[in-house]
Amino acid sequence: MVSTSGDVLADPSILSSFREELLMMADILTPNLKEASNLLGGMRLETVADMRHAAKLLHSLGPRSVLVKGGDLPESFDAVDVFFDGEEYHELRSPRVKTRNTHGTGCTLASCIAAELAKGSSMLSAVKVTPLWLCMCFYSYALAKRYVETALEYSKDIILGNGAQGPFDHFLRLKHNSGTGVTFSGNDLFLYAVTDSGMNEKWGRPMEVAVKEAIEGGATIIQLREKNAETRKFIETAKACLKICRPYKVPLLINDRIDVALASDADGVHLGQSDTPAQVARALLGPEKAIGVSCKTVEQAHQAWVDGADYIGCGGVYPTSTKANNTTVGLDGLKTVCLASKLPVVAIGGINASNAIPVLGIGAPNLKGVAVVSAVFDRSSVATETRNLHSMLTEAVSKAN
Numbered sequence: 001m002v003s004t005s006g007d008v009l010a011d012p013s014i015l016s017s018f019r020e021e022l023l024m025m026a027d028i029l030t031p032n033l034k035e036a037s038n039l040l041g042g043m044r045l046e047t048v049a050d051m052r053h054a055a056k057l058l059h060s061l062g063p064r065s066v067l068v069k070g071g072d073l074p075e076s077f078d079a080v081d082v083f084f085d086g087e088e089y090h091e092l093r094s095p096r097v098k099t100r101n102t103h104g105t106g107c108t109l110a111s112c113i114a115a116e117l118a119k120g121s122s123m124l125s126a127v128k129v130t131p132l133w134l135c136m137c138f139y140s141y142a143l144a145k146r147y148v149e150t151a152l153e154y155s156k157d158i159i160l161g162n163g164a165q166g167p168f169d170h171f172l173r174l175k176h177n178s179g180t181g182v183t184f185s186g187n188d189l190f191l192y193a194v195t196d197s198g199m200n201e202k203w204g205r206p207m208e209v210a211v212k213e214a215i216e217g218g219a220t221i222i223q224l225r226e227k228n229a230e231t232r233k234f235i236e237t238a239k240a241c242l243k244i245c246r247p248y249k250v251p252l253l254i255n256d257r258i259d260v261a262l263a264s265d266a267d268g269v270h271l272g273q274s275d276t277p278a279q280v281a282r283a284l285l286g287p288e289k290a291i292g293v294s295c296k297t298v299e300q301a302h303q304a305w306v307d308g309a310d311y312i313g314c315g316g317v318y319p320t321s322t323k324a325n326n327t328t329v330g331l332d333g334l335k336t337v338c339l340a341s342k343l344p345v346v347a348i349g350g351i352n353a354s355n356a357i358p359v360l361g362i363g364a365p366n367l368k369g370v371a372v373v374s375a376v377f378d379r380s381s382v383a384t385e386t387r388n389l390h391s392m393l394t395e396a397v398s399k400a401n
């Protein structure tokens with residue numbers, strides 16, 4: 001209705017239609033201060049207390065939730081948005097980004113929320129008590145707000161055009177990777193090397209050496225799967241391995257441990273069905289880190305997508321002795337999950353140079369590669385085995401195209 005720069009985007013005559021017809025159909029109303037004021041007959045909105053009052057009044061007009069955005073409060077205030085769902089208020093504060101490049105922030109925030117709702121997220125539902133659950137309940141909103149804040153920070157120095165407001169860069173995610181130089185894509189799953197320190201010990205190799213050899217042999221992504229490591233040692237190992245991976249721009253993910261991923265600034269995590277839910281991991285890690293989830297069923301694959309995962313790992317494709325009591329899904333189970341998944345998939349479990357080709361041949365375009373442990377790490381030369389597997393996979397893919 002009214003942009004942050006004060007431009008009136010819709011004639012005041014539409015206000016009655018908003019109040020009488022539209023608002024009662026809305027899941028969420030996200031007015032800026034000027035819009036909230038207009039909808040409320042010119043009410044003055046100058047403080048957070050005013051915003052809370054306005055949120056309640058707007059809620060009474062019909063929307064299930066209201067988010068009054070405080071970007072236009074005086075500069076002395078943090079950026080505060082007030083969320084009200086008819087029962088509870090939440091003030092969502094973040095440092096104010098000083099920039100003239102705010103054009104499109106409101107539309108972007110609303111679009112992000114809509115996109116997350118469309119994915120089935122229930123983020124604006126009842127508010128739970130602990131900060132973590134709060135974070136989850138607001139996941140879509142938190143993600144949207146974080147996206148907008150990150151984009152604002154990223155775009156703040158762009159000089160384009162002569163207007164009072166400048167543009168805001170929506171494509172930061174394509175260019176921005178928190179300075180790590182590594183941005184995950186599904187193609188990274190082509191040859192996924194998952195470490196095992198027991199195998200390294202057996203062959204007398206430090207973890208860093210194993211990781212370096214795997215990368216030099218062609219591994220396109222690494223996962224540190226340390227089932228028995230002490231936390232401090234795990235963090236140190238992750239940092240040491242990141243120093244190896246970063247120059248090659250090969251992502252390094254941490255198995256199970258979000259704390260280790262955060263502490264080491266790794267590129268993401270891989271989570272199983274009994275680990276921290278991906279939705280919580282996303283809220284904790286933010287939008288830029290990669291999250292993989294192990295899925296054996298169509299339902300799990302759907303949930304991983306809803307929860308904001310980036311890829312799924314499906315298996316065991318073949319029997320394996322690396323992971324105890326792991327059910328084998330077979331090539332048929334893999335295909336079923338792939339065809340149902342909206343996310344890229346990597347196959348795992350018992351895969352090696354002698355049986356990898358039929359895996360890639362199942363006929364699922366989103367099956368992006370294979371993940372292996374023993375096929376590369378339980379061998380005398382990690383580099384040679386990885387190189388061999390890489391060239392077989394490359395040849396199989398080029399023949400198929």
Ligand SMILES: Cc1ncc(COP(=O)(O)OP(=O)(O)O)c(N)n1
Pocket residue numbers: 192194223225255256270271272273275292293294312313314323346348371
């Ligand atoms: C790429 C990939 N896929 C699946 C798994 C298995 O993860 P999970 O189910 O959590 O089992 P553990 O690895 O934790 O034993 C994986 N690690 N990586």
Ligand SMILES: Cc1ncsc1CCOP(=O)(O)O
Pocket residue numbers: 315316319320321322323326348349350351371372373374375
């Ligand atoms: C971690 C994991 N998850 C499913 S199977 C598996 C083990 C894969 O190891 P390997 O490649 O040696 O069979």
